[in-house]
Amino acid sequence: MPPVQTKQGDLLATLDGTMVVSCQAEPGLPLDAPGHIAAMARSVVLGGASGVRIEGAANLTAVRAAVDVPIIGLIKTKRGDTEVYITPTLDDVTSVIAAGADIVAIDATGRPRLAELKAMFSAVAARARLSMGDVATLDEGRRALDAGADLISTTMAGYTDYSSDQHGPAFGLMEEFARAGLPFVAEGRIWTPQEAVRCFELGARFIVVGGAITRPDAITRRFADEVASWSARPQLRRNPR
Numbered sequence: 001m002p003p004v005q006t007k008q009g010d011l012l013a014t015l016d017g018t019m020v021v022s023c024q025a026e027p028g029l030p031l032d033a034p035g036h037i038a039a040m041a042r043s044v045v046l047g048g049a050s051g052v053r054i055e056g057a058a059n060l061t062a063v064r065a066a067v068d069v070p071i072i073g074l075i076k077t078k079r080g081d082t083e084v085y086i087t088p089t090l091d092d093v094t095s096v097i098a099a100g101a102d103i104v105a106i107d108a109t110g111r112p113r114l115a116e117l118k119a120m121f122s123a124v125a126a127r128a129r130l131s132m133g134d135v136a137t138l139d140e141g142r143r144a145l146d147a148g149a150d151l152i153s154t155t156m157a158g159y160t161d162y163s164s165d166q167h168g169p170a171f172g173l174m175e176e177f178a179r180a181g182l183p184f185v186a187e188g189r190i191w192t193p194q195e196a197v198r199c200f201e202l203g204a205r206f207i208v209v210g211g212a213i214t215r216p217d218a219i220t221r222r223f224a225d226e227v228a229s230w231s232a233r234p235q236l237r238r239n240p241r
C-alpha cells in the first residue's frame with residue numbers, strides 16, 4: 001500500500017486518542033522475518049490498532065504492502081561509539097522513509113550522537129513526513145520539540161543509564177510532560193488495558209503498545225513464571241495429583 005496520503009496534521013488527528021501497536025521481533029526470535037511481522041501488523045489492525053510501529057527497512061516494506069494505517073518506522077542499529085541506536089544517522093532516516101514510513105522515530109536522548117538532532121528532524125520534514133523524538137526525560141522532550149520534532153514519546157524512559165530501574169509505564173515522566181504543557185506519546189511497558197487508559201488520563205495524545213500484544217515469548221513467560229511459582233508451593237494446590 002502507498003504511504004498514508006493525508007496532510008501531516010490530519011495524520012496526527014487520526015492518531016489522537018488511539019492505540020498504535022509496535023510489531024517487532026528481536027533478532028533471532030522465530031517471528032523475526034518480514035512475512036511474520038506483516039502478518040502481525042495485519043492482525044493488530046484487525047484488532048483495532050490505529051497504526052503500527054515497525055523496525056527495519058525490510059519489515060517496513062513488507063508491512064507497507066500489507067496495511068493501510070499510518071506506520072511509525074525506525075531502524076535499530078549500533079553505529080560508531082554511541083549508545084544511541086534508534087535511527088541514529090541521516091542515512092537511516094532516508095532508509096526508513098524510502099521503505100514507506102509516515103512517521104520516523106528517532107532517539108532524541110541527550111547522549112552523545114552521530115548526527116545533530118536538528119538536522120535529523122529537518123531531514124524528515126523536508127520529505128514531508130512526521131518525526132517522533134524518543135526520549136527518557138522532561139528536558140530531552142523539551143529539547144526535541146525545540147529541535148523540530150513533531151512528537152515526543154516516553155520510549156526511552158527506563159532504557160538509559162540515568163533512567164534505569166523503572167517498572168511499568170513511565171507515569172512520572174508523563175505527569176512531568178503534562179505539567180509542563182508538552183504534548184506527548186506514551187510508549188514503553190504498557191502491559192494492561194488499565195495502564196493504557198491511565199496514560200490518556202495523564203494527557204497522552206496516543207499510546208504505543210508493543211510486547212504486551214506482539215511478543216508471544218514474553219507474554220508466555222509471564223504466565224509460565226506465575227504457574228511455576230504456584231507449582232513450587234504444593235501446599236496450596238486444591239487438586240493434588
Ligand SMILES: CC(=O)N[C@H](C=O)[C@@H](O)[C@H](O)[C@H](O)COP(=O)(O)O
Nearest residue numbers: 022155159188189190209210211212
Ligand atoms: C527501548 C526500545 O528500544 N524500545 C523499542 C522501540 O521501538 C521497542 O523495543 C519497544 O517494544 C517499543 O518501544 C514498545 O514498548 P513495549 O514493548 O515495552 O510496549
